[in-house]
Amino acid sequence: MPRQLLGSVTRESTVEDVAKLDFGKINPVTGPVYIDGAEPGDTLVVRIHEFKPCGFGWTANIPGFGLLADQFKDPALHIWTYDNTNPVVSAYAPFGKVPLKPFPGTIGVAPAAPGSHSIVPPRRVGGNLDIRDLNAGSTLYLPVEVAGALFSMGDTHAAQVDGEVCGTAIESQMNVVVEFDLLKGDNLQMPRFETAGPVTRHLDTMGYEVTTGVGPGLFKGAQDALCGMIDLLCARHNYSPVEAYMLCSACGDLCISEIVDAPNWVVSFYFPKVVLS
């Protein structure tokens, strides 16, 4: 991984360092790995075995980035520390405790289209998918577009909400063990994955507070649901709005509850109550 970026946020970093982040260097990934025998039309199978995180992480509000970028224009930073031998939970002091479940935010193979491609948007070949359930035990299937697949992975997160709403998760350097397999001529259209068991039991014990956005746009619905949760957390727990926004980026579910009763859809933001217990 590019040491320049990994080294740019440390346990001692402050909010001033957020403004200095070089956006041209995100997201850091390791690769590409050439997969023998992989050809366009095949599916690369990635069995995700193990994570060894480094014991600290960070969540930032980066101006111009995030679901509520128009409302949160100032940089902010939270440093998380946790037990790297047993990364179960990390404090969002003094507010709560976020259950951890590491995964790679960016995981994918090379697109066939020529030229240089930004690593920020995910694509059908994967990339910056930010799917928080690609944890140890999950298996990811990626459509191969070039010879050798050219697999890369990085942007590792110790935990993340569905949606990565403020634009960053618990960004945390870690080693990852994966194993490759190949399905020949599978012609997969979009990435898919399989989980070995339940995905939310590390945070569902006490149930959820849920806010909604109801209206004709899913994107606006997601913004409204998130704003509702930020308002609720601030009113109830004395957070500042940006603190609530960053906490909401670390844990929860962002669900499309209803998408057929035209012209209005329902998007729901689920915040796990165990975080505040």
Added chain:
Amino acid sequence: MPRQLLGSVTRESTVEDVAKLDFGKINPVTGPVYIDGAEPGDTLVVRIHEFKPCGFGWTANIPGFGLLADQFKDPALHIWTYDNTNPVVSAYAPFGKVPLKPFPGTIGVAPAAPGSHSIVPPRRVGGNLDIRDLNAGSTLYLPVEVAGALFSMGDTHAAQVDGEVCGTAIESQMNVVVEFDLLKGDNLQMPRFETAGPVTRHLDTMGYEVTTGVGPGLFKGAQDALCGMIDLLCARHNYSPVEAYMLCSACGDLCISEIVDAPNWVVSFYFPKVVLS
């Protein structure tokens, strides 16, 4: 509830009856209930206590309705039967077993805007929310817009996926016990709710198969993720596409995995493996 509609699908109904459904009579609700003391700006608290379902339900593909209406143009119908004294699971014979968790698809108060309003689209006062976690033990908070709130409820479902993707859930007549409370001058913007405990443990035991849609539109992403799951189920289990589509409307999660890595978002369709075990 309007007996005309409730009576229009029975345990003996066939696909021919789907074409005869009178869309002008959906969704059947009970109400309005006048809440003493409720005024605009208050929040109606609805504590959801108990469901007594009738022992059978139906899922239909209704032409012109549903997330993939353009692809599924012919009517289809599945009749579900289950134990009404203990509605834990219902067979989707011969394919699998769907865990049940009853809730009201339509639950809301009257909008202040004058005139006649279709009951199909949900609104900020609730209505056809189709939130599958409004089960027994959950508490719903609704913004009041008119004196007396005028609460109605119906369109009861024995189970539903996030999104109600084919347009119908396991539609099932039932009695519901709720209790009201009022928060004066709360000025809630959108419906919110609270769950008393975990929401997916009835179906998460064996993990999930997950398909994704990656691209610049959340609606298209949801369609792509759903199409991927229908293809997977058909290839693996010999379903017909419309059978897989209707099964996908009964169980699963429809999540926004990523909504900040412009210009592409990730929508994921989670199908619980326990259904096919």
